[in-house]
Amino acid sequence: MAPFTAEANVLGVVRNTVREYGLLQSGDTVLVAVSGGMDSVVLLDVLSRLTEFNLRLIVAHLNHCLRGEDSAGDERFVADLAAVYGVPVVSEAIDVRELCRRERLSLEDGARKARYAFYGRAASRYGASVVALGHHADDQAETVLMRLLRGSGTAGLAAMNPRRGESYIRPLLQLRRAEIAAYFSATGLRCRTDASNADVTFLRNRIRHEVIPYLSHLNPSVVGRLTTTARLLAADEEILCAVTEDAFQRLSKRDDLNRLVLDLGGLRREKVGLRYRVYRRAISLLKGDLTRVAACHIQQIDQLALAGKPNALFFLPGRLAVVREYDRLTFSVDVPDLHFPGELVVAGPGDFSLPGGGVLRVASVAPSVALAGDGGRQRAIVDLAAAPFPWCVRGVRPGDRFRPSGMSGSKKVKDYFIDEKVPVALRSAIPLIFSEGKLILICGYRLSNDALVGVHTHAAVAVEVCGQPAKSP
Numbered sequence: 001m002a003p004f005t006a007e008a009n010v011l012g013v014v015r016n017t018v019r020e021y022g023l024l025q026s027g028d029t030v031l032v033a034v035s036g037g038m039d040s041v042v043l044l045d046v047l048s049r050l051t052e053f054n055l056r057l058i059v060a061h062l063n064h065c066l067r068g069e070d071s072a073g074d075e076r077f078v079a080d081l082a083a084v085y086g087v088p089v090v091s092e093a094i095d096v097r098e099l100c101r102r103e104r105l106s107l108e109d110g111a112r113k114a115r116y117a118f119y120g121r122a123a124s125r126y127g128a129s130v131v132a133l134g135h136h137a138d139d140q141a142e143t144v145l146m147r148l149l150r151g152s153g154t155a156g157l158a159a160m161n162p163r164r165g166e167s168y169i170r171p172l173l174q175l176r177r178a179e180i181a182a183y184f185s186a187t188g189l190r191c192r193t194d195a196s197n198a199d200v201t202f203l204r205n206r207i208r209h210e211v212i213p214y215l216s217h218l219n220p221s222v223v224g225r226l227t228t229t230a231r232l233l234a235a236d237e238e239i240l241c242a243v244t245e246d247a248f249q250r251l252s253k254r255d256d257l258n259r260l261v262l263d264l265g266g267l268r269r270e271k272v273g274l275r276y277r278v279y280r281r282a283i284s285l286l287k288g289d290l291t292r293v294a295a296c297h298i299q300q301i302d303q304l305a306l307a308g309k310p311n312a313l314f315f316l317p318g319r320l321a322v323v324r325e326y327d328r329l330t331f332s333v334d335v336p337d338l339h340f341p342g343e344l345v346v347a348g349p350g351d352f353s354l355p356g357g358g359v360l361r362v363a364s365v366a367p368s369v370a371l372a373g374d375g376g377r378q379r380a381i382v383d384l385a386a387a388p389f390p391w392c393v394r395g396v397r398p399g400d401r402f403r404p405s406g407m408s409g410s411k412k413v414k415d416y417f418i419d420e421k422v423p424v425a426l427r428s429a430i431p432l433i434f435s436e437g438k439l440i441l442i443c444g445y446r447l448s449n450d451a452l453v454g455v456h457t458h459a460a461v462a463v464e465v466c467g468q469p470a471k472s473p
């Protein structure tokens with residue numbers, strides 16, 4: 001029997017993990033993500049020793065440009081290390097701070113986003129079948145605690161799996177940090193040290209250096225317990241994903257503008273947990289991930305879905321709009337600029353493109369149609385004698401007032417928007433129509449007493465906004 005050494009232990013656990021989760025196939029090309037830290041240095045060494053798989057290894061390193069000369073030093077160190085193993089190295093430098101500023105991400109999220117995009121590029125360049133990452137059991141336990149503190153559900157607490165999708169594997173995930181450190185010392189490997197790993201102003205470091213040691217006093221197996229929780233929840237998560245996918249297929253469709261539309265009638269019959277999952281699925285499909293989408297956003301979407309209000313709008317980080325229109329809930333990204341710059345002159349009936357998106361449609365209607373009543377909120381009928389052309393169409397400005405139909409006296413547009421609970425983000429995109437300097441219509445909302453049709457109306461037009469990004473009652 002082989003003696004039980006730190007090396008034999010690590011190699012044995014990794015071989016078990018690889019077998020249990022089917023992480024490697026013979027002859028695989030593996031992109032090994034190496035930061036230069038101890039874990040990924042050990043990962044590279046271990047993979048190079050799994051000779052029975054006849055692997056082709058490629059080392060990949062991303063320079064995040066966050067620590068000046070230290071980052072450049074890491075990049076050189078990894079290139080030298082790859083040379084020692086006689087394997088190719090692929091590296092890139094990305095200004096992560098700039099990326100985070102541009103995309104309004106935290107440093108941690110931005111670095112992760114840059115890294116995974118880089119892995120994707122590098123893997124396809126070298127035809128790698130999998131990307132190997134150096135996460136271990138202590139990382140897993142820290143991740144579970146961090147997500148618990150952030151209020152994650154099952155998906156978040158399931159944390160990491162030895163296999164993530166088809167492309168990512170974590171061969172060290174069932175090893176403790178101490179076991180990896182013992183292997184590292186026994187083999188005489190060298191690595192880079194990232195001084196920021198000791199900085200307890202970062203939540204992960206505080207959990208690593210303060211919370212887990214404290215919890216270990218209560219239960220010495222705390223890391224094992226947390227990783228078990230993650231494993232059990234990962235198994236549950238698989239079932240829940242299948243159920244979600246089934247519901248999502250039943251309840252969603254794409255409309256002709258490529259927006260995702262959920263059927264509220266069906267959605268309301270589902271349990272709250274499933275509704276939440278369907279919203280998350282819709283968002284990740286549109287945005288690519290769920291970065292910056294918090295539990296409170298999902299709850300707000302659900303309130304929008306269940307509320308009595310037939311029309312309302314809600315914005316999520318990342319220019320994602322969720323619009324409730326009667327029995328539909330529409331998700332769209334890259335919503336048009338919700339701002340109405342400048343002025344538009346309408347000299348007569350016709351279709352007019354609005355600067356914030358959508359079309360203003362002004363169409364003549366027969367006096368009999370005009371008298372039959374108004375066309376509902378979305379389609380207003382205007383008496384042309386009371387509100388003659390040319391009209392000026394523009395966004396709201398401070399001090400604008402009008403005389404809301406059916407009310408006596410006048411009212412500030414701003415107060416009207418507040419009373420009608422029109423979302424602030426939407427207000428400046430709503431077209432206001434003026435005739436002879438008087439506000440006669442807030443499109444999609446309210447006509448003015450000054451433009452109402454009556455028995456004496458001889459000429460009238462119907463006004464509506466088509467393809468408007470969002471509206472609220």
Ligand SMILES: Nc1ncnc2c1ncn2[C@@H]1O[C@H](COP(=O)(O)OP(=O)(O)OP(=O)(O)O)[C@@H](O)[C@H]1O
Nearest residue numbers: 033034035039040060061062063112132133134135
């Ligand atoms: N700069 C880098 N270049 C290449 N690979 C890296 C780099 N930084 C980290 N990795 C890979 O990611 C693994 C996990 O690193 P680390 O624990 O720092 O990241 P994390 O942010 O906790 O995890 P995740 O990448 O899943 O968010 C490392 O073991 C290594 O395989």
